[in-house]
Structures are given as structure tokens and as C-alpha cells.
Amino acid sequence: MRPLPERSLEDLLLAWLPRQRWFAGKDRPVDEVAVASGTVLRDGDPGLRHLVLDVRQGAAVDRYQLLAGIRRDPPERLRQGGIGAVPGGFAYDAAHDPELTGTLLAAMAAGAVHGPLRFHRAEGASIDTGLTGKPATGEQSNTSLVYGQDYICKLFRRLAPGVSPDLEVNLALTGRGSPHVPPVLGWFELDRGDGSPPDTLGLMSRFLHTATDGWRLAVTSVRDWFAQPVAPRSARTGAGLDAGGAGGDFAGEAERLGAATAEVHRDLAAAFGVTEVGGAELRALAAGMHGQLAEVAASVPELKPHEAAIGTAFDALARLDGPLPFQRVHGDYHLGQVLRSESGWVLLDFEGEPARTPEERAAPGHALRDVAGMLRSFEYAARFLHADEQHAPPGTARELELRARAWAGRNRRAFCRGYAAAGGADPDAHAALLRALELDKAVYEIRYEAANRPSWLPVPLRSLAGPDAG
Numbered sequence: 001m002r003p004l005p006e007r008s009l010e011d012l013l014l015a016w017l018p019r020q021r022w023f024a025g026k027d028r029p030v031d032e033v034a035v036a037s038g039t040v041l042r043d044g045d046p047g048l049r050h051l052v053l054d055v056r057q058g059a060a061v062d063r064y065q066l067l068a069g070i071r072r073d074p075p076e077r078l079r080q081g082g083i084g085a086v087p088g089g090f091a092y093d094a095a096h097d098p099e100l101t102g103t104l105l106a107a108m109a110a111g112a113v114h115g116p117l118r119f120h121r122a123e124g125a126s127i128d129t130g131l132t133g134k135p136a137t138g139e140q141s142n143t144s145l146v147y148g149q150d151y152i153c154k155l156f157r158r159l160a161p162g163v164s165p166d167l168e169v170n171l172a173l174t175g176r177g178s179p180h181v182p183p184v185l186g187w188f189e190l191d192r193g194d195g196s197p198p199d200t201l202g203l204m205s206r207f208l209h210t211a212t213d214g215w216r217l218a219v220t221s222v223r224d225w226f227a228q229p230v231a232p233r234s235a236r237t238g239a240g241l242d243a244g245g246a247g248g249d250f251a252g253e254a255e256r257l258g259a260a261t262a263e264v265h266r267d268l269a270a271a272f273g274v275t276e277v278g279g280a281e282l283r284a285l286a287a288g289m290h291g292q293l294a295e296v297a298a299s300v301p302e303l304k305p306h307e308a309a310i311g312t313a314f315d316a317l318a319r320l321d322g323p324l325p326f327q328r329v330h331g332d333y334h335l336g337q338v339l340r341s342e343s344g345w346v347l348l349d350f351e352g353e354p355a356r357t358p359e360e361r362a363a364p365g366h367a368l369r370d371v372a373g374m375l376r377s378f379e380y381a382a383r384f385l386h387a388d389e390q391h392a393p394p395g396t397a398r399e400l401e402l403r404a405r406a407w408a409g410r411n412r413r414a415f416c417r418g419y420a421a422a423g424g425a426d427p428d429a430h431a432a433l434l435r436a437l438e439l440d441k442a443v444y445e446i447r448y449e450a451a452n453r454p455s456w457l458p459v460p461l462r463s464l465a466g467p468d469a470g
């Protein structure tokens with residue numbers, strides 16, 4: 001094969017970055033890529049460079065992390081999708097090179113320092129450095145390397161300044177012996193050398209290789225429910241529809257998930273503290289919700305018909321007086337963020353909503369915000385099969401909606417029961433707050449789907465419409 005002409009790495013990255021699943025700025029052209037920090041983690045062939053990239057798109061500059069492997073003659077597997085020929089060889093994403101991913105393990109085990117990079121092993125953790133890591137499959141905003149059946153190391157791709165809430169919360173919960181997070185084993189970070197807190201680059205936890213995520217379990221139950229025959233009158237009117245009759249009932253799991261959520265909230269309150277808020281803060285919260293609603297309704301016309309009813313729910317929140325306890329919460333809680341392991345439910349990914357600023361992500365909120373997130377997720381699971389008309393189960397739109405409501409209602413009640421029984425705030429006693437939080441999440445989801453997965457937009461929209469909507 002003829003050698004490729006060598007180009008600067010920055011030039012090659014201009015074209016390569018937008019093709020990566022984890023690149024968050026695909027909707028705008030990349031104007032410039034500059035290496036903000038480059039560290040040699042391994043010399044020789046293959047070589048490994050750790051890169052922090054400043055990526056300019058118009059006026060905005062975002063930071064990304066890349067581990068670049070460099071080989072003189074890479075196998076075809078690494079050349080495919082690789083970055084290109086650079087001085088010294090061919091550059092590619094080292095996450096795909098098992099010969100290089102072990103370097104991170106060794107560095108964390110040793111607590112190594114390489115230039116501005118600081119590697120840490122969690123207190124009491126032992127790390128087997130003989131394992132090699134492969135990227136996890138599946139949709140992700142970051143890249144996770146799975147090491148055998150033992151460890152999973154998340155490489156944060158778009159970097160936020162400072163300590164990641166995911167690391168901060170997981171360390172606090174691991175430290176309290178919580179059974180509801182995978183124990184943290186190590187992490188690494190960039191020290192900018194200016195006295196500011198280090199920027200988190202990676203987080204390694206125990207890999208729960210036999211666990212299944214909540215979305216998959218819930219959707220299996222929804223499929224069973226839609227496959228189950230029901231009396232024609234119940235199908236038409238909704239009267240007597242009992243989603244508990246389905247073989248794969250999820251309500252027991254939903255109740256246990258509610259209890260696990262309350263236990264995590266209790267530990268988060270103990271670790272990070274609780275602030276009492278009053279009417280002024282609740283009015284400010286409601287004003288923020290109104291702001292997001294106006295923005296999203298202006299860009300997604302399908303939201304318009306629901307705008308007034310949603311606004312009324314936010315007004316009801318603004319009329320509450322408090323005091324109400326605000327605390328650290330998960331912030332982006334849904335069925336895809338929980339795993340059912342053999343010992344119970346485990347929560348993942350405490351980074352908060354990707355669109356929020358780092359300050360917003362760590363800001364205290366009412367614990368029912370997470371409850372609202374999970375209740376929305378039940379609404380999603382109940383409807384995502386039939387939002388896609390081509391693959392919808394049989395039945396009229398009204399019948400499908402009535403069935404979706406029966407499934408979501410049963411699991412919502414079970415989750416709330418489990419949450420309150422384990423000491424969480426009783427969702428029934430905070431109806432106005434919970435309704436506002438749920439609708440705020442629905443508005444966020446409508447924006448998220450319109451921007452990221454337009455074919456999913458009908459899912460959150462359908463849950464806002466009644467069974468008689470077209």
C-alpha cells in the first residue's frame with residue numbers, strides 16, 4: 001500500500017472529529033482544532049498520546065479528550081475509521097487498541113503522574129493491571145472501556161472544567177458504602193497548573209457484567225402487556241385494564257427502584273447537606289420553567305397546543321410557600337441510568353442533563369425532581385412502541401394510548417409507593433410540585449428529541465395529549 005501523505009494532526013482532526021458518535025457539535029462546522037495539552041503516555045510503536053483538544057465552532061470553544069494511538073503499520077482494523085498519517089506513523093483512536101488501553105489501568109494502579117495528568121487509585125481498591133480494555137457497544141455520549149468482566153472506565157469526551165459531578169457523587173456514595181452505585185476504583189484528571197480544581201478525564205468503576213438496564217427490562221414488560229389480549233370493552237373504554245395481568249409485570253421492580261432511589265437521596269443529603277428553600281426560590285424555579293417552555297415552544301411548534309396547560313402547572317408551583325428541602329440529586333434520572341444487578345438496583349451517570357451548565361448540574365434541587373424524571377421514563381417506555389406507526393402493536397390510537405396509560409399508571413404507583421415507604425418525600429403529598437417537575441422534564445425532553453432524535457418526538461408529545469387526541 002502507498003504511504004499516505006503526512007498532515008498535521010490538527011488538520012486531520014478537523015475532518016475526523018465531526019464523524020465521531022461522541023462529538024457533541026455535529027450541527028455546526030468545526031473551524032479550528034488546537035492541542036491544548038499533549039502528553040506522551042507511551043513511547044515506541046505503538047505509541048500513546050493523551051490529547052486535550054480545543055475545538056472552535058464559531059465563537060464557541062469546547063474541550064474534548066482523545067487518546068491517540070500511533071503505529072507505523074497499523075492493522076486494517078485500526079486504520080479503518082482512523083485519524084490519518086501523521087509524522088511518525090498513522091494516528092487512530094486508541095480506545096480501539098487493546099494493546100494500549102492497559103496503559104490507563106497501570107497508571108491508575110500506580111497513582112502515576114505524567115506531565116499535567118494525575119492518575120488515582122481509590123482507597124482500598126486493588127486493580128489487576130493484566131487486563132485489556134475494549135470500548136463498550138451502545139449509544140453513549142462518552143466512551144467506556146470495559147476491562148474483562150471486572151472494570152469499566154468512562155473516558156469523558158466533552159470536558160467540563162473542574163471535578164465532574166459523576167466522580168464527586170460516586171466517590172461520596174462509595175465512601176458511605178452505598179449498595180446502589182458501582183464502587184469507584186480509580187480516576188484520572190488534568191491539572192491545569194493554575195491552582196484551579198483539576199478537570200476530571202476518566203472514572204473507573206466495578207463492571208456489573210451480569211446486570212441489565214432498567215429501560216430494557218421495562219420495555220420487555222410493555223411488550224408483554226401489549227401482546228396480552230384484553231376484553232373488547234376494556235380495550236375501548238380503559239375500564240378494568242390491569243397491566244398487572246401481563247406475564248412480565250414490572251411493578252415489583254418499579255417499587256424496589258423507588259426504594260433504592262430514596263436510599264440514594266438519603267445518602268446524598270447526608271454527604272452534601274440540605275438547604276431549606278422558601279417561596280422566593282420556588283418562584284424563581286417556576287420562572288426558569290416558564291423560560292424553558294417559551295424557548296422550546298418557539299422552536300418546536302408541536303408543543304404550542306400544550307403550552308397554556310403546562311404554564312398553569314408552573315404557576316401553581318410559584319404559589320407554593322415552602323419551606324422545602326433542596327439537596328444534591330441525580331439530575332438526569334431515567335430508566336437508561338439504572339441497572340438491575342443480582343443484588344438490587346444500581347444508579348449510574350450522576351453528570352446531570354447534558355445541556356445544562358456545570359453550575360446548574362451541581363445545584364441543589366428537590367429530590368422529587370429525580371422521581372419526576374423516572375415517572376417520565378415510565379411514560380416513555382409505555383409509548384415508544386406505538387409512537388412509531390410502522391411498528392405499532394395492533395389497535396386504534398385511542399386503544400393504544402389507554403393501554404399505555406394503564407402500564408405507566410401501575411408502575412408510577414409502585415415506584416412512588418417504594419420511594420415513600422423507604423423514607424423519601426411522599427409524592428402524593430406534593431402533587432403540585434411533582435406535576436410542575438414532570439412537565440418541566442417533558443419540555444426538556446421535547447427539546448432533546450427535536451434536536452437529537454426527531455423520530456422520537458411523538459413519544460413525549462403523546463404523553464401530554466389525552467387518549468382522544470388524533
Ligand SMILES: Nc1ncnc2c1ncn2[C@@H]1O[C@H](COP(=O)(O)OP(=O)(O)O)[C@@H](O)[C@H]1O
Binds near residue numbers: 336
Ligand atoms: N458499572 C457498570 N456496570 C455495567 N454496565 C455499566 C456500568 N457503568 C455503565 N455501564 C453501561 O454503560 C452505559 C453508559 O454509561 P454512562 O455512565 O451512562 O455513560 P454516558 O455518560 O456516556 O451515557 C450504561 O447505560 C450501562 O449500560
Ligand SMILES: O=P(O)(O)O[C@H]1O[C@H](CO)[C@@H](O[C@H]2O[C@H](CO)[C@@H](O)[C@H](O)[C@H]2O)[C@H](O)[C@H]1O
Binds near residue numbers: 141335336337445
Ligand atoms: O445521555 P443521557 O443518558 O445522559 O440522557 C439524555 O439522553 C436520554 C436518551 O438516551 C434522554 O432520555 C429520554 O429517553 C429515554 C429513552 O431513551 C427515556 O427513558 C427518558 O425518560 C427520556 O428522558 C435524556 O432525557 C437525555 O438527557
